[in-house]
Amino acid sequence: MSRRPIRKTKPKRSKLAQPASPHRKAIKRRVTLDPVTLEVIRNALPAIANEMAADLQRTSYNMMIYEVRDFCTALVDPSGQLISQNVGGVSHFVADLGVIIADGMKRYGEKGYEPGDVIITNHQAVAGQHLNNIVIYMPYFYSGELLMFAMVRAHWIDVGGTSTGFGAGPQVADPWLEGLQLDQLKIYRKGAIDETLYRVIKDNIRFPESSLGDMKSQMAACRLAARRMDELFDKYGRDTILAAIERIFNETERKCRNVVAELPDGVYEASASIDDDGLRKGEPVPIKVKVTIEGSSMTIDLSGCSPERKAGINSRTLAGARVAYKALTGPLDPVNEGSFRALDVVIPEGNIMMARFPAPMAGWSAIVPTVVDCIVAALAKAMPDRVPAGHHGLLGGAVVFFGLHPKTGRRFVVQSLEGGGWGGRPTEDGESGTVSVCQGDVRNGSIEGIELKCPVLVESRALRPDSCGAGKHRGGLGIDMRVRNLVEGHWNFEQTRRAQCPPWGLWGGTAGEPGGYLLRLPQETEFRPLAGARLPVPVGAAAIVRTGGGGGWGDPYERDPMLVVSDLREEFISRESAREFYGVVVRDDFTLDAAATEALRKQRRISRPAQAT
Numbered sequence: 365m366s367r368r369p370i371r372k373t374k375p376k377r378s379k380l381a382q383p384a385s386p387h388r389k390a391i392k393r394r395v396t397l398d399p400v401t402l403e404v405i406r407n408a409l410p411a412i413a414n415e416m417a418a419d420l421q422r423t424s425y426n427m428m429i430y431e432v433r434d435f436c437t438a439l440v441d442p443s444g445q446l447i448s449q450n451v452g453g454v455s456h457f458v459a460d461l462g463v464i465i466a467d468g469m470k471r472y473g474e475k476g477y478e479p480g481d482v483i484i485t486n487h488q489a490v491a492g493q494h495l496n497n498i499v500i501y502m503p504y505f506y507s508g509e510l511l512m513f514a515m516v517r518a519h520w521i522d523v524g525g526t527s528t529g530f531g532a533g534p535q536v537a538d539p540w541l542e543g544l545q546l547d548q549l550k551i552y553r554k555g556a557i558d559e560t561l562y563r564v565i566k567d568n569i570r571f572p573e574s575s576l577g578d579m580k581s582q583m584a585a586c587r588l589a590a591r592r593m594d595e596l597f598d599k600y601g602r603d604t605i606l607a608a609i610e611r612i613f614n615e616t617e618r619k620c621r622n623v624v625a626e627l628p629d630g631v632y633e634a635s636a637s638i639d640d641d642g643l644r645k646g647e648p649v650p651i652k653v654k655v656t657i658e659g660s661s662m663t664i665d666l667s668g669c670s671p672e673r674k675a676g677i678n679s680r681t682l683a684g685a686r687v688a689y690k691a692l693t694g695p696l697d698p699v700n701e702g703s704f705r706a707l708d709v710v711i712p713e714g715n716i717m718m719a720r721f722p723a724p725m726a727g728w729s730a731i732v733p734t735v736v737d738c739i740v741a742a743l744a745k746a747m748p749d750r751v752p753a754g755h756h757g758l759l760g761g762a763v764v765f766f767g768l769h770p771k772t773g774r775r776f777v778v779q780s781l782e783g784g785g786w787g788g789r790p791t792e793d794g795e796s797g798t799v800s801v802c803q804g805d806v807r808n809g810s811i812e813g814i815e816l817k818c819p820v821l822v823e824s825r826a827l828r829p830d831s832c833g834a835g836k837h838r839g840g841l842g843i844d845m846r847v848r849n850l851v852e853g854h855w856n857f858e859q860t861r862r863a864q865c866p867p868w869g870l871w872g873g874t875a876g877e878p879g880g881y882l883l884r885l886p887q888e889t890e891f892r893p894l895a896g897a898r899l900p901v902p903v904g905a906a907a908i909v910r911t912g913g914g915g916g917w918g919d920p921y922e923r924d925p926m927l928v929v930s931d932l933r934e935e936f937i938s939r940e941s942a943r944e945f946y947g948v949v950v951r952d953d954f955t956l957d958a959a960a961t962e963a964l965r966k967q968r969r970i971s972r973p974a975q976a977t
Contacts, residue, residue: 395607401600405608409448410698412592413437416585417450420516423584425577427779427817428519431809434781435518437585439593440465440501442474442510445701447609452805456683456732457517458690458699460491464499465513471548474510477503480555482583486523487547488539489721492680493728495523495543498575500551500582504590506597511606514589516582520575521777524568526897527726528766528777534642534675534727534858535897542676542726544568551579570775616702620693621660624706627746631656634742635668636734636757636868639861641675642727642895648864649677649716651735655742662689664739665710666717676726678719684735685709687802691736692743692750727858733757733800734862744870752794753787753839753915754867754876760784760799761879761909763809763845767853769819778818778847780809782825782909785832785840785876787867788917794840796827796936797911819850823906828877828913830938834945835873835916836923841936842879842911849905854898857881857907861895866912873916874945882908920946921965929956 416437421430428434436457439447444462467490468483482502486495501515522528525543526536536542544565551558551565566572597605632655637648652668664685672678689707690699697703711718717735719725734757744751761782769776781803786794799806811822823846833839849855867876882891886904928948931937942948947968949960 395603397604397608397611401604402608402611405596405600405605406612408596409439409609409612409700410451412589412596413439413448413450415592416514416516416589417453419588420518420581420585423581424518425574425581426519426521427809427813428521429578429581431807431813432519432779432781433804433806435516436461437589438515439504439512439589440515441512441609442469444469445613447512447700449699451698454802454806455687455690455804456681456729456802457497459682459686460493461499461515461517462701463491464501464515468501468548477510478554479503479505480552481550482552482586483548484546484551484579485548487545488680488725489547490680492678492719492721492723492725494527494726495525495539495545496520496527498523498546498579498582500579500586502583502586502590504593506594506602509602511602512593514586516585518578518582520569520578521779522570522575524570528570534677534724534730536676536724536726537674538724539722542724552583571777613700613702613705616694616697616700617705619697620689620703621706623693624657624662625660627657627743629657629659630746632742632746634738636738636741637862637865638731638734639864641673641677642858643673643675649673649731651731651738653735653738653742655739657746661706661708663708663710664689666715666735667710667712669735670716672714672716672719672723674724676724677728677730678716678723678725679728679732680719680721680725681717681728681732682709682711683802684717684732685711685739687732688736688739691740691801692747729759729802733759733802734865736801737867741868741870748871749790751870752789753833753835753870753873753917755786755794755801755840755914756784756842756867756876756879756912757862758784758800758879758912759803760808761843761845761881761911762856762858763847763909764856765818765820765847765849765853765907767819767849767851770851776818778809778814778820780814780845781806782808782843782845782911784842784879784911785867785913787870787876787914788833788835788837788839788873790917791837793837794832794914794917796832796840797843798840821848821850822846823848827936828910829935830941831877831913832936833867833869833874833876833914833916834920834923834941835869835871836918836920837873838916838920838923838931838937839867839869839873839876839914842877842913845909847907847909849901849907850903852900852902854900855883855905855907856897857883857895857899858897862912867915869915870917872919874920876913876915879910879912882910921969925956925958925961929954
């Protein structure tokens with residue numbers, strides 16, 4: 365069953381060709397853009413999206429928005445082209461805003477929107493994500509003409525069903541168990557609230573003050589965008605603004621093409637996997653990518669990835685391909701539709717990355733970072749001086765504990781995302797304790813904020829010694845976050861695992877250590893690995909949320925011995941690891957035994973097998 369199928373791959377187009385944009389047919393063809401005006405508009409459009417983001421953070425109720433930054437803000441034109449998006453937030457939200465507008469235009473038509481309309485949607489048949497990711501968007505009119513939409517996608521703390529926290533997780537069998545499905549509904553019409561729809565939402569979520577407060581924050585951000593666009597259109601005029609947007613798209617595409625054109629033509633492949641889907645234990649979920657470079661064009665083919673699963677790790681998104689392409693071609697430039705014009709993405713219907721509704725998608729993002737990492741790894745031979753080793757490749761350690769606060773009598777939920785290690789790079793070590801490539805500038809929850817609002821004690825948040833892969837440039841370290849609950853409640857331990865495919869090393873580097881969850885009940889003396897959703901625990905239980913480390917880059921025996929000694933002193937690695945992986949001998953007083961190190965490395969180089977890439 366597939367509702368309103370959407371086109372997820374793009375046909376080949378001539379160089380710098382553009383899709384038709386109906387609302388722009390009346391643009392005067394001879395608009396003259398001077399360089400200063402173009403640069404002002406080029407910077408003003410992302411600035412509007414960034415100001416929307418700041419407004420959302422300041423007014424939201426939910427830690428996932430104001431602390432973690434699990435959101436995006438954007439301007440999109442009526443044909444679904446991305447005009448601008450905020451810097452930061454969640455990078456894997458870059459792919460699926462245009463399809464929502466295209467779907468809305470099919471639903472309502474260009475004449476079906478009015479000033480003051482507010483649309484709410486999260487339906488998985490269009491842009492398949494977990495239902496917590498609520499999109500609020502509003503049409504923008506100038507002189508009575510519909511020119512664009514202001515949009516905010518943000519993670520609500522709860523949307524009913526089993527969605528509390530970061531989402532329902534892979535065990536959820538279908539979207540109806542996950543939570544409320546809101547399909548392009550007008551919560552406001554011409555500025556008037558739909559009281560019935562508002563009450564339906566309010567009565568079916570556990571934290572109505574938080575979630576509906578966040579909805580109003582999303583609306584406020586969209587209204588701010590409308591005011592800023594009025595100022596911009598009033599100053600420069602409709603034709604100048606729209607002509608500038610087209611020019612910006614063209615120039616962005618040209619920049620991306622120039623990067624790809626420098627790479628050798630060819631077909632590049634790589635594969636990876638996650639351990640299982642959460643239902644079929646021990647059955648790996650394969651990820652296979654094929655990247656084709658031809659001139660200035662790139663095709664990313666994900667046809668070899670697993671078919672859609674019965675577990676909720678499916679998605680319906682171009683995020684894996686687009687995040688990788690953006691990271692490779694223009695990681696520091698503002699994103700817009702031109703950022704992806706030279707990219708073709710091949711994902712067949714029924715693939716785990718293009719699942720068909722109602723395939724469960726509650727854990728939609730679990731696999732995406734590994735897909736991105738695999739695409740980057742495929743290009744290692746084409747870009748040996750730029751591609752890093754594998755990073756922890758998961759969405760970090762999700763800290764989710766919820767229950768009833770004894771002082772207030774109200775429900776609470778602890779939420780944080782803990783970063784892991786990134787792979788070593790051609791010129792330096794990987795970053796430690798950093799969120800995945802798909803999370804942009806998402807941050808973990810502050811310890812002070814968590815303990816102030818929720819009855820838990822954060823006993824430690826520390827780097828994991830020896831979690832990094834060894835290499836000439838070692839990987840970054842993962843994190844252990846240890847939390848003790850002071851009231852009874854439930855833990856969610858639903859992080860996907862990559863123990864069978866840990867963060868890979870590159871050019872002779874070793875793999876990083878995977879992450880996981882551990883629990884110790886009050887009567888127990890040791891922590892034990894555990895997984896599952898809504899796990900009941902008594903007062904005084906303690907959990908460790910553990911994240912993986914990054915892989916190493918290059919031959920570990922080429923690492924400067926003094927850097928190894930420094931890592932040992934900082935407790936990043938153990939004395940045993942210094943000797944085993946790096947061939948470095950350190951005295952009891954933490955000084956280098958240079959002669960013994962040279963002899964040990966020489967002996968091991970002779971005896972070891974040839975290094976694989």
